[in-house]
Amino acid sequence: MKRTFFSTPYIVWMIIFIVVPMLFIFYSAFIQDGHFTTEFVNQALETPLYISVLIRSIVVALIATALCLLIGYPVAYILSNMKKSTAAILSMFFILPMWMNFLLRTYAWQVILADNGVLNMLLTTLGFAKGSFMYTQGAVLLVTVYNFLPFMILPIYTILSKIDRSHIEAAHDLGANSANTFFKVVLPLSVPGVVSGITMVFIPAITTFAISRLIGGKKYPLYGDLIEDKIVASGNLGLGSVLSIILLVLVIISIVVMHKMEAEQGNEEGGTLW
Amino acid sequence: MKKLSAFLKHSYLGLVLLFMYAPIFILILFSFTDSRTMSKWQGWSFGAYEKLFAERAVWVAVQNSITIAIIAAVVATIMGTFAAIGIHSMKKRNRMLVENVTQLPMVNPDLVTGISFMLLFTAIGFTSGYLRMLIAHITFNLPYVIFSVMPRLRQSSNRLYEAAMDLGCTPMIALTKVVIPDIMPGIISGFILAFTLSIDDFVISWFAADGVPNISIYVYSIARRGIPSHINALSALMFVVVATLLVIVNLRSIKQEKEAEVQARKLRSK
Numbered sequence: 001m002k003r004t005f006f007s008t009p010y011i012v013w014m015i016i017f018i019v020v021p022m023l024f025i026f027y028s029a030f031i032q033d034g035h036f037t038t039e040f041v042n043q044a045l046e047t048p049l050y051i052s053v054l055i056r057s058i059v060v061a062l063i064a065t066a067l068c069l070l071i072g073y074p075v076a077y078i079l080s081n082m083k084k085s086t087a088a089i090l091s092m093f094f095i096l097p098m099w100m101n102f103l104l105r106t107y108a109w110q111v112i113l114a115d116n117g118v119l120n121m122l123l124t125t126l127g128f129a130k131g132s133f134m135y136t137q138g139a140v141l142l143v144t145v146y147n148f149l150p151f152m153i154l155p156i157y158t159i160l161s162k163i164d165r166s167h168i169e170a171a172h173d174l175g176a177n178s179a180n181t182f183f184k185v186v187l188p189l190s191v192p193g194v195v196s197g198i199t200m201v202f203i204p205a206i207t208t209f210a211i212s213r214l215i216g217g218k219k220y221p222l223y224g225d226l227i228e229d230k231i232v233a234s235g236n237l238g239l240g241s242v243l244s245i246i247l248l249v250l251v252i253i254s255i256v257v258m259h260k261m262e263a264e265q266g267n268e269e270g271g272t273l274w
Numbered sequence: 275m276k277k278l279s280a281f282l283k284h285s286y287l288g289l290v291l292l293f294m295y296a297p298i299f300i301l302i303l304f305s306f307t308d309s310r311t312m313s314k315w316q317g318w319s320f321g322a323y324e325k326l327f328a329e330r331a332v333w334v335a336v337q338n339s340i341t342i343a344i345i346a347a348v349v350a351t352i353m354g355t356f357a358a359i360g361i362h363s364m365k366k367r368n369r370m371l372v373e374n375v376t377q378l379p380m381v382n383p384d385l386v387t388g389i390s391f392m393l394l395f396t397a398i399g400f401t402s403g404y405l406r407m408l409i410a411h412i413t414f415n416l417p418y419v420i421f422s423v424m425p426r427l428r429q430s431s432n433r434l435y436e437a438a439m440d441l442g443c444t445p446m447i448a449l450t451k452v453v454i455p456d457i458m459p460g461i462i463s464g465f466i467l468a469f470t471l472s473i474d475d476f477v478i479s480w481f482a483a484d485g486v487p488n489i490s491i492y493v494y495s496i497a498r499r500g501i502p503s504h505i506n507a508l509s510a511l512m513f514v515v516v517a518t519l520l521v522i523v524n525l526r527s528i529k530q531e532k533e534a535e536v537q538a539r540k541l542r543s544k
Contacts, residue, residue, distance in 0.1 A: 007360025010353050017413040021390030078283045092524045103493045104509045108297035111501050207383035244386045
């Protein structure tokens with residue numbers, strides 16, 4: 001018996017449950033009543049509302065990713081410079097929330113931000129006026145950053161703690177000050193971690209629908225909400241499929257761009273090294 | 275100067291930790307007071323927990339989540355391990371093709387994967403929500419198992435398998451007695467990964483399961499309508515369970531690393 005036969009059950013499973021379902025998305029996007037149609041594509045690309053939701057999703061995901069990087073990089077950097085045993089325990093606490101159900105993490109913010117929630121209780125006790133925090137763009141951004149921050153910290157911390165200390169010592173010995181060492185040595189070496197952090201935050205952020213629905217309500221839908229609404233609530237499978245394909249294309253483009261960035265960084269390094 | 279910078283660094287870490295944990299602790303605190311609104315502290319009470327244990331729908335969802343996570347992880351681990359062994363011995367072209375298709379569910383947004391399942395199940399008229407969710411979970415677990423096992427296979431030598439066959443093993447016995455013990459760490463980490471992914475899943479289940487709830491779906495459908503106190507209690511319980519498990523697992527692996535380090539140092543000094 002050939003060893004490749006061991007994978008036969010999986011190959012069959014893979015074709016039925018990975019390949020065929022994807023074909024179904026393309027089928028329902030382009031075929032209506034047995035005929036090829038571009039009606040759904042036109043609808044998706046020509047309805048101003050859908051375009052504005054798409055742009056809003058990209059903007060929200062970009063801002064959330066930037067904020068995660070801004071908050072997360074210093075955390076990873078400080079951790080990586082600590083004593084090994086301290087860093088191991090502390091980093092665990094930064095990564096732990098990653099393993100908790102994101103709906104519960106989102107729900108915790110609902111309890112805080114709701115009109116009759118904890119934040120308003122604090123405000124009124126301290127003598128301030130009640131505010132309205134739920135169903136705002138800012139709240140959606142806040143909870144997105146909250147949910148995805150550990151996914152930025154983990155890969156950057158992993159790569160930073162693997163950097164060979166002798167590179168940094170060499171930079172110091174050759175007369176570079178701390179800032180120079182950081183920007184010329186540490187930062188370039190940490191690019192792979194930053195790239196995977198950005199990927200791990202940007203892609204879930206741009207495809208999310210539960211966070212924006214629970215925190216942003218119906219006022220600020222993201223592209224994921226739009227797709228969910230078309231598929232589940234309106235049962236418009238054709239349009240929903242086209243929107244899904246657009247989202248998929250967007251994700252693939254961002255993955256390709258990320259890979260390019262990483263590769264270019266690698267080349268540059270090689271260049272300056274010689 | 276040095277002290278000041280250390281102080282600033284520690285305060286920064288403290289602030290970020292506060293941001294990460296404050297919502298969780300507030301939620302746990304407010305699970306011990308029973309009121310419809312959280313605009314005023316109403317005094318200590320276990321009312322939320324009593325409500326939680328009386329609510330049947332919660333326990334149906336918990337049961338679904340746990341049974342599906344276990345079954346899906348077991349099936350995916352067995353099928354995935356055999357798949358990895360098979361793929362490993364394929365010719366390069368076929369191997370690349372299968373590996374690329376296997377990566378698809380990892381690259382594909384959950385939303386799109388979920389919708390693709392929904393379209394498939396609707397088209398073939400498969401209506402059992404529980405089985406739909408189970409099949410979806412097995413499918414998205416498989417790539418993670420396969421890619422946990424593959425690196426182990428690459429490290430282990432093909433000769434072992436051949437030697438076992440030369441010594442008179444049938445392929446099946448060579449596999450179970452020689453190859454599988456050798457790649458066991460990869461299989462175990464694949465299983466753990468599959469279980470955690472499955473128990474945490476929301477998006478794919480939401481589309482695939484057609485109304486059958488797991489914990490995530492239950493929380494989502496309740497949270498859309500408000501913030502009832504028994505969800506505070508459920509969240510608090512789950513946070514405590516997950517946190518305890520993870521702290522135990524992590525502390526153990528940190529301890530093991532330390533022991534390994536000590537061992538290595540001893541060896542070096544000899």
